Amino acid sequence: MLETVAKPIVQTLIQTLRWLLIAIVAGMLAGTASAILIVSLNWATKTREAHPWIVALLPLAGLSVGLMYHYLGRQVEAGNNLLLEQIHAPSATLQLRMTPLILIGTTLTHLFGGSAGREGTALQTGASLADQITVVLRKLGVAFSDQDRRILLTAGISAGFGSVFGTPLAGAVFGLEVLTIGSVGYAAIFPCLAAAVVADMTTRAWHVHHTLYAIAPKDLAAATLTPAHILASLAAGLIFGLAAMAFARTTHALGAIFKRIPFPPLRPLVGGCLVAAAVLLSHQTQYIGLGIPTISASFTQHLPPWTFAGKFLFTTVTLASGFKGGEVTPLFYIGSTLGNALAMILPLAPSLLAAMGFVAVFAGAANTPIASTLMALELFGTEAGVFAAIACVMSYLFSGEQGIYRTQRTAVLPEEAE
Amino acid sequence: MLETVAKPIVQTLIQTLRWLLIAIVAGMLAGTASAILIVSLNWATKTREAHPWIVALLPLAGLSVGLMYHYLGRQVEAGNNLLLEQIHAPSATLQLRMTPLILIGTTLTHLFGGSAGREGTALQTGASLADQITVVLRKLGVAFSDQDRRILLTAGISAGFGSVFGTPLAGAVFGLEVLTIGSVGYAAIFPCLAAAVVADMTTRAWHVHHTLYAIAPKDLAAATLTPAHILASLAAGLIFGLAAMAFARTTHALGAIFKRIPFPPLRPLVGGCLVAAAVLLSHQTQYIGLGIPTISASFTQHLPPWTFAGKFLFTTVTLASGFKGGEVTPLFYIGSTLGNALAMILPLAPSLLAAMGFVAVFAGAANTPIASTLMALELFGTEAGVFAAIACVMSYLFSGEQGIYRTQRTAVLPEEAE
CATH class of the missing domain: 1.10.3080.10 (Clc chloride channel)
Incomplete structure (x- = not known):
């Protein structure tokens, strides 16, 4: 009786602590990346508004982004679609370069007046940074299965989303929900929630504030x-x-x-x-x-x-x-x-x-x-x-x-x- | 092009209107049943508190409930478990008697001082009333598949839960979430939401109020x-x-x-x-x-x-x-x-x-x-x-x-x- 009750509790406890530690690291990385992104975009937006003529250079900015991805980032060009693909069918680790490339590409897009958002960027930084944890753990000889990697990538998406918009609960469920249309699977529910909450706390700890909207x-x-x-x-x-x-x-x-x-x-x-x-x-x-x-x-x-x-x-x-x-x-x-x-x-x-x-x-x-x-x-x-x-x-x-x-x-x- | 865009929209519109009508009926039935339940339990609670000696009759109340279910309700005795079973493997319609039996059984339990809740009752009234819609539609010759019936039962659960607690969003997701551990399927998402919202509106329209709790x-x-x-x-x-x-x-x-x-x-x-x-x-x-x-x-x-x-x-x-x-x-x-x-x-x-x-x-x-x-x-x-x-x-x-x-x-x- 004690065995059948206590054993699963201890196992759940070990799993939860393991994922809590991983989610804290993933969340701090994603939250920091989101803070950098938000600060960069605030700077890009202010600079563009102060110098409206800068929009005339948008074609050159486009060419630069295009050349940068063509010569340095062909493998990460698919962006969010690559993330979802890797979660469904894990093959190669997401390259770390995904993070600087998407941050620079997004900032250039916004600085010179493209019309775009930031969640795609946050998902990619969140997930590609999270995927580096897999690399480090495996190098250290820690057992980390492909299923673990999928959960961690999902948590990275949740962390990126939750921190860039300041909505950790939506971020947690977004990671679970976006993978498969018409279904939510719960295997990653704890890592997603923990990573999203830590990421949101991290972004706010960097003194980055989110725009508040209110219904009158x-x-x-x-x-x-x-x-x-x-x-x-x-x-x-x-x-x-x-x-x-x-x-x-x-x-x-x-x-x-x-x-x-x-x-x-x-x-x-x-x-x-x-x-x-x-x-x-x-x-x-x-x-x-x-x-x-x-x-x-x-x-x-x-x-x-x-x-x-x-x-x-x-x-x-x-x-x-x-x-x-x-x-x-x-x-x-x-x-x-x-x-x-x-x-x-x-x-x-x-x-x-x-x-x-x-x-x-x-x-x-x-x-x-x-x-x-x-x-x-x-x-x-x-x-x-x-x-x-x-x-x-x-x-x-x-x-x-x-x-x-x-x-x-x-x-x-x-x-x-x- | 027009065909491929317009056709699915028209189909979705027809499906949505169909389920909206059904959900309105299911929601009004479930919401009314929840209102009756809440009013009955308020009466039972007040009566018991005014006559504390009534608790001495609890064994007789238990015997009455037991006899009632033994002779009149053996097929609906399994209650909520029967609901979930019918949704997973539809066989026979939930008997309409499920509704009066559970309402009377619950009121007797509360009047004489049993310790129990009300959501089980609300789920059963919501779902068994919803299931009567299947019976009526099929008698009228309307095509209504077993999959439709499962969706309607799920919506009945959402309606019962949402209206008895005054929480329509939780009710909508509860119906989707309770069926299968560790997953949410979206086939019923619209009927569940519509039925829960209508049921909650119905209960409130009967001037039934929910207790408010607040964090200090x-x-x-x-x-x-x-x-x-x-x-x-x-x-x-x-x-x-x-x-x-x-x-x-x-x-x-x-x-x-x-x-x-x-x-x-x-x-x-x-x-x-x-x-x-x-x-x-x-x-x-x-x-x-x-x-x-x-x-x-x-x-x-x-x-x-x-x-x-x-x-x-x-x-x-x-x-x-x-x-x-x-x-x-x-x-x-x-x-x-x-x-x-x-x-x-x-x-x-x-x-x-x-x-x-x-x-x-x-x-x-x-x-x-x-x-x-x-x-x-x-x-x-x-x-x-x-x-x-x-x-x-x-x-x-x-x-x-x-x-x-x-x-x-x-x-x-x-x-x-x-």
């Missing part, structure tokens, strides 16, 4: 759960899902077009020309960079209804042509401004719809409805939780399975598998 | 994410997990002992004698019924450290002998009072530990760490979210796989299944 108190007070509000949330979620689908499909389609340029470094050169020309001709800078000021504005004022479309175009061209950065902050931007616009036709307040769109377009594009709902709770509080959850689930359903991560797999239901 | 503001302010606090949360979660394991094992072991009494209706008679004798000899009534006042007290004051043990004993004897009701509210009680006691040895505030225990013992016993974390966010707000998540995940790990629902299955990882 009067909009929250008006957000009662009436049938009309629920129906409006369902409709909004559907529209967010279609936007997510359009984003993923457009990025893939534009990527295929850019691939017709045979020498890869020329692709971001051409993409940079397009984006720079659009900025210089339109005198609009709100669609480039991370776009945090516009996201914030979508929570406080009415914006022109085409704002989301501008970001959509600038981001898909930037990323499809080979600039570096993530998709998620642009998806937050597209979602929150689209939500803001939907307030003109739906009986929900603009800041509530902005919050719903913020998480829901991302939920659809990444196929992560539960992580996105948790993110809404962490960023905006619990009062709008049901609205955010409805929007995220509807967007997940209507965005289709093809998301921004092409190497995601579709779940096998346990019943089907038996 | 000064305790929240002190709950900073320091390494010491994280380590204390890990330790607390481990202890909550062991309490959850002990609860599940004790209930199963006591159940096996009671099964030695060959005529089933005599089992709750004997169990009722034990509980009634303990109450009358000890002059303690805090361990019987739902125990809401003690749960509330665990958030506001220091309680004697053995409080959780009393509830543990009273509940395991009550439920193992065949009284009706759920395990979850007693688990909230055990968790919150155990958390309160742990404040004596851990560097975390008592009301924070009470909130963590509230959700974490349940997370371990039901194997539902994500639903329990969502519940913490819905009930206590987001500030304590990381603490609750750590406690829930640790409890899930350390409670072992054998939980309170014996017909749960263990997940097959997608990778293993391929």
Whole structure:
């Protein structure tokens, strides 16, 4: 009796302590990388805003990023898709160079006015740094199986996501949820949570602060759960899902077009020309960079209804042509401004719809409805939780399975598998 | 192109509208049943408190419940385990009588002073009422496959859970999460969310209010994410997990002992004698019924450290002998009072530990760490979210796989299944 009760407890304790130690290291590495990334992007954004003419150099920046990846980073060029692939079918360790390359590539993209995000970068730094732990442990002769490595890579993704956005719970579930469409597996639940919490603590310990968004108190007070509000949330979620689908499909389609340029470094050169020309001709800078000021504005004022479309175009061209950065902050931007616009036709307040769109377009594009709902709770509080959850689930359903991560797999239901 | 984009959207729209209509009906039924349950239990609790001698009749109440189930409800006696079994391997429709039997059985249990909960009842009313929709649809000649029925039963569980506790997001994920240990499948995500939201709205529309618990503001302010606090949360979660394991094992072991009494209706008679004798000899009534006042007290004051043990004993004897009701509210009680006691040895505030225990013992016993974390966010707000998540995940790990629902299955990882 004692044996059967005590033995599994001791085994779980040893496993938990082992993963806690590993997750602390992975979390501190990922959190530090996220802090460096956020500080770099803040510097790049301020510098660009102080010198608007810098956008004219975007084609050259594109060429530099392209040359850098062509000659130094061909094996890590696939980025997030490579991460997911390695977790599904572990082969070679992620090269450590993934971290400096993606950090430099992302900073150049933002400094010269590309439209991109940062989560892709954070996932890659989080996971490639975590993968170095595998290398070190194995060199030290510590037993570390391929399954362990997969769990650690997943934890690295959670750590990167949780620390770059300041949302450790969403980060923990994102790692579990992003791997397989339509399923969450729990083998990595503790390492993911521990790494995400430690990473978030680490980023904050570096005195890096996250932008705060808030639903206007009067909009929250008006957000009662009436049938009309629920129906409006369902409709909004559907529209967010279609936007997510359009984003993923457009990025893939534009990527295929850019691939017709045979020498890869020329692709971001051409993409940079397009984006720079659009900025210089339109005198609009709100669609480039991370776009945090516009996201914030979508929570406080009415914006022109085409704002989301501008970001959509600038981001898909930037990323499809080979600039570096993530998709998620642009998806937050597209979602929150689209939500803001939907307030003109739906009986929900603009800041509530902005919050719903913020998480829901991302939920659809990444196929992560539960992580996105948790993110809404962490960023905006619990009062709008049901609205955010409805929007995220509807967007997940209507965005289709093809998301921004092409190497995601579709779940096998346990019943089907038996 | 238009075909490949538009066709899946139209199909998803039709499926979504179909499930929305079904979920509205299931949610209204489940929410109404939860309202009836909550009103009945409020009446039973008040009546018992006004007439404390009524506890002496608990053995007779036990005999009545036993006879009722023996002669009228043998096919629905397995309760929640029957629900999970039907979802895994659909055979016969859940009889409609499941609903009145469990409502009457639970009310009798509470009126005469058994120690039990209400979630088991809400799950059974939610699911058995939902299953009647299958019967009606099939009689009307509407195509409704066995897979559809499984999704609807899952949605009924979500609706019952979400409405009885006033936590629709936790309810939605609980339905998905409880079916299979270590995995969440998304086939039912929309029906579960829709049914849980509608059910919660329905219960509230019946003017039924839920008890509010709150972490003391000064305790929240002190709950900073320091390494010491994280380590204390890990330790607390481990202890909550062991309490959850002990609860599940004790209930199963006591159940096996009671099964030695060959005529089933005599089992709750004997169990009722034990509980009634303990109450009358000890002059303690805090361990019987739902125990809401003690749960509330665990958030506001220091309680004697053995409080959780009393509830543990009273509940395991009550439920193992065949009284009706759920395990979850007693688990909230055990968790919150155990958390309160742990404040004596851990560097975390008592009301924070009470909130963590509230959700974490349940997370371990039901194997539902994500639903329990969502519940913490819905009930206590987001500030304590990381603490609750750590406690829930640790409890899930350390409670072992054998939980309170014996017909749960263990997940097959997608990778293993391929």
